[in-house]
Amino acid sequence: MTSMSKPLIDKHLPRNKLNLTVRDYEGSMSTLCAGCGHDSVTAALVQAFWQLDLPPHSAAKISGIGCSSKTTAYFMGQSHGINCVHGRMPSVATGANAVNGDLHYIGISGDGDSLSIGFGQFAHAIRRNLNMLYVLENNGVYGLTKGQFSASADIGTKSKKGIANEQSPIDPCVQALTLGAGFVARAFSGDKSQLVPLIQAGLMHKGFALIDVISPCVTFNDHAGSTKSYAHTFKYYHPLVHTDFVAHHEEITADTSEGGAITVTMHDGGILKLRKTDDDYDPRDRAQAIETLLLGDRSGEIRTGLLYVNEDMADMHAANHLPKTPLNALPYEALTPGRAALAKLQGRWK
Template sequence: MTSIKKPLVDKHLRKNRHGLTQRDYEGVASTLCAGCGHDSITAAFVRAFHELDLEPHRAAKVSGIGCSSKTTAYFLGQSSGINTVHGRMPSVATGAAAVNPDLHYIGVSGDGDSLSIGLGQFAHAIRRNLNMLYVIENNGVYGLTKGQFSASADVGTRAKYGEVNEQTPIDPVSLAINLGATFVARGFSGDKEQLVPLIKAGLMHKGFALIDVVSPCVTFNDHAGSTKSYAHTYKYYHPVIHADFVPEETEITAAYKDGEAITVPMHSGGQVMLRKTDRSHDPRDKDAALSVLRWKEGAEVLTGLIYIDENRPTMGDMNHLPETPLNAVDHAKLCPGSDKLKALMDGYA
């Protein structure tokens, strides 16, 4: 658990090509409840960045409000980051990516932050194909305000104090595919061996990458009757595909079970290698991805890379944004003077 201060001895830890160990990708000590699934996601981020040989300062972390949004402080302590207003994280990420596309943007949000007050912003970030990794740490409740149901709570799930949810949930995975997201996956905080490669692939994807991570709340949603508890998720956990990410110029070995495999090339380098348990599923086929989601019966939790599209242009491409960050552009070019401004304004007369 990251809530316990770790020893500083790291001489035996493996270093990546930048000479950094996993310690260099950590942040401050977690203040979340012991056993919270969000801390496991934090550890997956640390491992993914270290294994990809990405320097911490090349990342920008953006979050909203909630237990999940606190976690950006717990990893990549040497990177830039901002907590925004509740539900407004995508707008800040959009503005940052527009002026400085030369960073890996990571949005960390919760099911309340993204699927209630922030649903409109979430939808438009997808529509624009914003180049970022967007992780929803999904526990079905509002943890900071004592466990009320969120918009992702399943019908029939029982709250800690006995209330039963009767409202239809919003599934961020189905919603993202229908809205045009170009990378859609679901993971489980208790399965780091699947989650780490999904994060690595999402970081290297060019476009909007969503990973919905089932992350049990041990305080308000880890009891009998909850469909997002550890016990329930382990019981109905169904990996639809096994994923691994292989970056270019770096050899990675992995053990795979028997079965058919497909390789999806990534624009930013590397490949997503998929080992399918259901051979009929092709994550490049949108209809197939939606069919897989509709196929689930009862309380099945489908995980893995469900859909990917590497051909759609990103927000920067569609708007012809310059690749050079604004902070690297000469001041004279950014501020051409009052005469240029007057000529521009006269054009609107």
């Protein structure tokens, strides 16, 4: 993948307490499809970090494989980062966090990366209460492999081939709640006014913070039967070079009031129903959070907002009594205590 650098034009942009503009929190130019919801998530991450006055080098971005995992290249180019094997991002994040808990860890993943091949990794990061913000960009399809159903696809939803999904979906928020996560939220990529503060709250939360972002895929929402679709062209023609055309789409945005519901029409005419949590909703009640999500499933609505938070849970560092000093900051003497210390340690196991 190649990417182009963005021109730095920030002379008239406002600056935060670090004297930085939002441009200082951006990365390379996105190569995702025009109108992709993932780019809206990127913009929200940029805005959240800038408003929190966090220096870019204080963050560590970690991702797996998929359209969603490309997001880490598009924000905070001056931060630490690594792109991991498919589904293994939580393990790498756990190792990095264990040796240096001073950084702000942001894991970017997708419904395929987290709920299929990486489901076990996702579960154990929650179980360990790893101190990180876990952003799951959820579009219900495998975008890089041409739109197959992912594990989050709803029953009855149709692929671009017109095939209806018949398997029950995995709800990452329900899974996170039942596994004991201390911060669970759901958002819509087109509602920046809600997404930015959720990201800020997740970054400041001590422990595992999940934000499941409904982020529609504009490329694979074309209707069944189209003679200009990828499936039809691939079946009936034999091109010399395998190519794909992605039409330009404008970004879909929406804003809903507290407790209000809104219907969003997608590019292909599909309908997405969203409802924000009510003013009297208590995000400290785990059972109520699960019930709210299940009620939303029955009504066809996607409940968004901060679903659950518990600020009294010990994160991985506290639970395992890990040293506060990062390993890369420990003196040589501490890292190599010598033969006598090794003999003393071995004596404990005799």
